Amino acid sequence: MSRTLIRDLSHHPDESVTVCGWIQALRLQRRIQFVIVRDHTGLVQVTHVRDGGVVEAAFEGATVESAVRITGKVVANDKVKLSGLEIVPERVEIVAAAEAPLPIDEHTNLDQRLDWRFLDLRRPSQQLVFQVQTTVERAMREIAEAEGFTELHTPKLMATASESGAEVFEVGYFDRTAYLAQSPQFYKQMAIAGGIDRVFEIGPVFRAEPSFTARHSTEFTGVDLELAWIDSVEDVMAVEERLLHHVLIEVHRRHGVEIEEHFGVTAAVPELPFPRITMADALTRLRAAGWDPEGGKDDLDPEGERALSALIAAETGHEFVFVTRYPASARPFYHLRPDDDPSVTESFDLLWKGVEITTGAQREHRHEVLVAQAREKGMALEPLRGYLDCFRYGTPPHGGLGLGLARLLMLLLGLPSIRETTFLFRGPHRLEP
Amino acid sequence: MSRTLIRDLSHHPDESVTVCGWIQALRLQRRIQFVIVRDHTGLVQVTHVRDGGVVEAAFEGATVESAVRITGKVVANDKVKLSGLEIVPERVEIVAAAEAPLPIDEHTNLDQRLDWRFLDLRRPSQQLVFQVQTTVERAMREIAEAEGFTELHTPKLMATASESGAEVFEVGYFDRTAYLAQSPQFYKQMAIAGGIDRVFEIGPVFRAEPSFTARHSTEFTGVDLELAWIDSVEDVMAVEERLLHHVLIEVHRRHGVEIEEHFGVTAAVPELPFPRITMADALTRLRAAGWDPEGGKDDLDPEGERALSALIAAETGHEFVFVTRYPASARPFYHLRPDDDPSVTESFDLLWKGVEITTGAQREHRHEVLVAQAREKGMALEPLRGYLDCFRYGTPPHGGLGLGLARLLMLLLGLPSIRETTFLFRGPHRLEP
Numbered sequence: 003m004s005r006t007l008i009r010d011l012s013h014h015p016d017e018s019v020t021v022c023g024w025i026q027a028l029r030l031q032r033r034i035q036f037v038i039v040r041d042h043t044g045l046v047q048v049t050h051v052r053d054g055g056v057v058e059a060a061f062e063g064a065t066v067e068s069a070v071r072i073t074g075k076v077v078a079n080d081k082v083k084l085s086g087l088e089i090v091p092e093r094v095e096i097v098a099a100a101e102a103p104l105p106i107d108e109h110t111n112l113d114q115r116l117d118w119r120f121l122d123l124r125r126p127s128q129q130l131v132f133q134v135q136t137t138v139e140r141a142m143r144e145i146a147e148a149e150g151f152t153e154l155h156t157p158k159l160m161a162t163a164s165e166s167g168a169e170v171f172e173v174g175y176f177d178r179t180a181y182l183a184q185s186p187q188f189y190k191q192m193a194i195a196g197g198i199d200r201v202f203e204i205g206p207v208f209r210a211e212p213s214f215t216a217r218h219s220t221e222f223t224g225v226d227l228e229l230a231w232i233d234s235v236e237d238v239m240a241v242e243e244r245l246l247h248h249v250l251i252e253v254h255r256r257h258g259v260e261i262e263e264h265f266g267v268t269a270a271v272p273e274l275p276f277p278r279i280t281m282a283d284a285l286t287r288l289r290a291a292g293w294d295p296e297g298g299k300d301d302l303d304p305e306g307e308r309a310l311s312a313l314i315a316a317e318t319g320h321e322f323v324f325v326t327r328y329p330a331s332a333r334p335f336y337h338l339r340p341d342d343d344p345s346v347t348e349s350f351d352l353l354w355k356g357v358e359i360t361t362g363a364q365r366e367h368r369h370e371v372l373v374a375q376a377r378e379k380g381m382a383l384e385p386l387r388g389y390l391d392c393f394r395y396g397t398p399p400h401g402g403l404g405l406g407l408a409r410l411l412m413l414l415l416g417l418p419s420i421r422e423t424t425f426l427f428r429g430p431h432r433l434e435p
Numbered sequence: 436m437s438r439t440l441i442r443d444l445s446h447h448p449d450e451s452v453t454v455c456g457w458i459q460a461l462r463l464q465r466r467i468q469f470v471i472v473r474d475h476t477g478l479v480q481v482t483h484v485r486d487g488g489v490v491e492a493a494f495e496g497a498t499v500e501s502a503v504r505i506t507g508k509v510v511a512n513d514k515v516k517l518s519g520l521e522i523v524p525e526r527v528e529i530v531a532a533a534e535a536p537l538p539i540d541e542h543t544n545l546d547q548r549l550d551w552r553f554l555d556l557r558r559p560s561q562q563l564v565f566q567v568q569t570t571v572e573r574a575m576r577e578i579a580e581a582e583g584f585t586e587l588h589t590p591k592l593m594a595t596a597s598e599s600g601a602e603v604f605e606v607g608y609f610d611r612t613a614y615l616a617q618s619p620q621f622y623k624q625m626a627i628a629g630g631i632d633r634v635f636e637i638g639p640v641f642r643a644e645p646s647f648t649a650r651h652s653t654e655f656t657g658v659d660l661e662l663a664w665i666d667s668v669e670d671v672m673a674v675e676e677r678l679l680h681h682v683l684i685e686v687h688r689r690h691g692v693e694i695e696e697h698f699g700v701t702a703a704v705p706e707l708p709f710p711r712i713t714m715a716d717a718l719t720r721l722r723a724a725g726w727d728p729e730g731g732k733d734d735l736d737p738e739g740e741r742a743l744s745a746l747i748a749a750e751t752g753h754e755f756v757f758v759t760r761y762p763a764s765a766r767p768f769y770h771l772r773p774d775d776d777p778s779v780t781e782s783f784d785l786l787w788k789g790v791e792i793t794t795g796a797q798r799e800h801r802h803e804v805l806v807a808q809a810r811e812k813g814m815a816l817e818p819l820r821g822y823l824d825c826f827r828y829g830t831p832p833h834g835g836l837g838l839g840l841a842r843l844l845m846l847l848l849g850l851p852s853i854r855e856t857t858f859l860f861r862g863p864h865r866l867e868p
Contacts, residue, residue, distance in 0.1 A: 005664060022664045024630065024829055042632045069829040071664075098800055100829040120825050123629030132631060136586040143573070153569040155656040155840075157859045158591070158639050159604075161866035171592075173615065174605045175653075176645065176863050182606065189859060192868065196556030197457065198565060199475045205638060206591050212609065220608075223588040231438060231455045231504075367531055388868045392553050396457055396502040396533035407588075426590045426622060430609050433594035435625065435821045 009043035011076050011087050018092065020073045021046060024124065025066050025100075035061045038084075039072060042129055047088045048072055049079075060094040067100035067124070112419070116427055119435055123425075127264040131423055134257050135411055139204060141252035142225060145245045151202035151227065156189035158182055158206060162385045169210045171220075182208035185404055188389050190228035191336075191365060194400045195392040201228040204407070212430045216419035217357060217409060221428040228402030235338075235348040235364040238401040239324055242352060242360060243274050246322070253414065267416035276322040277314050281346070284310050284325055301332045308356035326350045335375040338364040338401075348401070354413050362403030369393035442476035444509050444520050451525065453506045454479060457557060458499050458533075468494045471517075472505060475562055480521045481505055482512075493527040500533035500557070545852070549860055552868055556858075560697040564856055567690050568844055572637060574685035575658060578678045584635035584660065589622035591615055591639060595818045602643045604653075615641035618837055621822050623661035624769075624798060627833045628825040634661040637840070645863050649852035650790060650842060654861040661835030668771075668781040668797040671834040672757050675785060675793060676707050679755070686847065700849035709755040710747050714779070717743050717758055734765045741789035759783045768808040771797040771834075781834070787846050795836030802826035 023041035349363035456474035
């Protein structure tokens with residue numbers, strides 16, 4: 003049976019079509035039955051004058067959110083708000099009836115809505131979130147393709163805890179223990195050591211953090227890039243700028259109007275380049291503005307991130323800012339340290355509207371320097387052997403970044419939490435649905 | 436510094452360029468030093484007449500697989516096999532020296548090569564595997580986009596073991612136990628219940644199977660599709676045909692020559708439609724040919740799969756075959772059973788060259804039927820409650836499939852094992868590198 007999507011009804015005036023969707027609302031009056039049907043492309047009114055027939059009976063027993071297939075004639079009607087069209091039904095099939103009442107409605111709090119996520123997802127604004135996500139990933143891959151990246155899938159099961167060993171999930175693996183990857187970091191670098199010039203991955207990342215903020219989850223989708231033969235960390239920042247610039251152009255082009263309509267925000271396209279500020283300068287300027295009065299912090303806390311973004315926005319009008327040259331003490335052992343100042347790293351965070359969405363760096367590719375830096379951090383070398391071996395046979399200079407997809411979507415759509423931009427959120431207290 | 440890729444050297448005759456790559460071979464003769472340099476796009480000969488200078492010294496101390504950056508003039512030389520070009524070096528930088536000897540060479544067995552996967556990956560044939568993988572995924576997404584699929588990332592952490600409970604990895608999750616998803620099956624269906632019309636995902640799948648065949652791993656990349664509002668399982672098979680057809684066209688177009696060169700196989704484009712055979716017919720025909728002489732099997736074993744593919748290929752010349760209508764006893768409770776024969780399911784496997792690459796089905800979307808089928812299989816309903824609840828509020832007919840990416844690549848490239856088409860293979864005895 004040929005299905006017509008609701009957004010395409012205007013191409014079929016006076017024709018008989020079949021639409022498939024859900025009953026959004028029923029208004030069963032004495033003489034006329036009005037039924038609003040929704041599919042993933044829009045809403046349409048179905049108008050049936052009571053005649054004692056099977057259509058009348060089908061609607062009379064129907065419930066909201068039932069899945070229906072309706073065949074009828076597309077009729078122009080200026081009085082109808084939904085594109086001035088309605089369907090006069092000839093055949094109505096309740097394909098799958100919904101129980102009544104529904105367990106959630108528009109007043110239900112977020113946590114309960116997450117319990118019934120599939121019903122919550124039926125809201126057009128939630129449908130839009132994942133349409134935008136699809137566009138975001140497509141735009142990223144367009145840049146990845148144009149710039150010669152190879153798509154890889156790194157393992158999520160590791161033999162050793164990837165970095166600190168804290169915040170890592172343990173997995174029973176036959177007669178031993180495996181760990182869930184907290185990032186594809188080491189594996190991306192292994193690919194670079196393996197001669198893959200540029201690596202691109204979108205995949206799950208696991209963090210056993212007991213965090214309950216709007217920005218944290220125990221499993222999220224990470225976008226990871228790694229580039230060989232860079233001249234400096236600037237090459238990594240530049241590729242991220244091009245990536246986000248293209249993403250925001252595409253989102254604006256495809257969904258700008260709907261985003262404005264559903265979320266009341268404009269998907270603006272940023273200018274290039276994004277502002278850059280060193281961590282030392284950022285700290286100085288934030289302290290001058292009253293942040294960290296005790297002066298003990300060498301990294302930005304969330305309040306510092308918000309203050310810095312506000313400061314840069316006021317100065318430049320830009321929503322993004324790269325914070326560079328993080329102190330070596332605040333970064334992992336494998337971040338490259340510049341020759342002119344070994345107390346800092348060739349690293350960066352990218353803040354958007356006061357929230358960190360990316361951490362990136364040039365990596366240290368010289369085996370002896372890596373070993374020295376690991377020792378300096380007090381790390382045991384034996385668990386790192388597999389990683390360190392990758393630097394014994396000619397690994398070129400390289401760098402990369404990781405970006406959280408749900409955070410990007412949260413900021414793009416002006417939503418308060420990544421719980422609403424994740425298909426099925428996972429937190430310390432939430433493993434279901 | 437501007438880098439020229441080796442494949443682009445022919446565009447720069449008599450110019451000075453910089454190439455970045457690895458030393459593939461050194462031939463240090465009395466008068467002349469010949470060095471073959473490799474990047475991810477090709478090989479080039481660097482020819483240096485000894486002159487007692489710094490270039491001579493750099494090459495004299497160099498080791499194979501060191502990462503090098505070489506600046507020099509592109510010169511035509513008919514005697515050189517590599518595209519008739521060579522580079523006369525002006526400046527040589529050993530960016531990262533490789534230790535000698537290398538731990539693997541071309542005679543090393545597969546298992547040891549996997550220990551040093553990053554070195555194994557530097558072989559041009561292995562680079563090609565992941566370039567082809569990138570093309571395969573891109574082509575799949577082109578079809579997904581054209582046909583209105585939404586890209587989703589389903590959780591890999593689950594509160595209950597997804598299907599049988601066997602072959603599932605357990606994860607310590609704060610004060611409870613989580614499980615790694617054996618497939619995105621339930622979540623894809625939840626998205627359909629959530630009104631997402633068509634779902635597409637490429638992501639990791641985990642199987643705690645103690646299998647050591649060339650076709651099994653404990654973590655692999657799955658391609659998953661799910662479609663709402665289907666008329667029958669035929670709609671699912673048809674979308675897979677279009678997907679694979681487009682994939683093979685694109686692979687042939689972009690990599691056909693190289694695949695032939697490195698693997699000696701032709702990436703042929705199949706005709707549509709693929710042959711279809713019911714399981715009952717397949718069993719009858721295989722038994723007539725001597726398979727399963729005891730007559731106890733109701734499903735194909737690997738030998739049966741190979742025999743069936745051979746039989747279909749002999750008859751139709753086709754490398755693919757859909758086997759349909761698997762017995763209900765051999766399929767999970769959620770597969771739809773046709774009205775005319777409840778002993779079978781509206782399901783299929785797709786075999787390619789004798790190997791199963793896909794399992795798919797129309798799913799049962801009627802809550803009461805699902806409950807009855809789960810009971811019939813002797814399943815406890817309580818662990819299924821979250822899943823079953825998705826069918827209480829109007830879930831339309833739907834179906835989908837899962838496809839293993841590494842198997843597809845193995846068959847496409849004529850390789851003997853998915854260990855060679857997986858970036859970092861994971862098996863019961865292999866968690867490293």
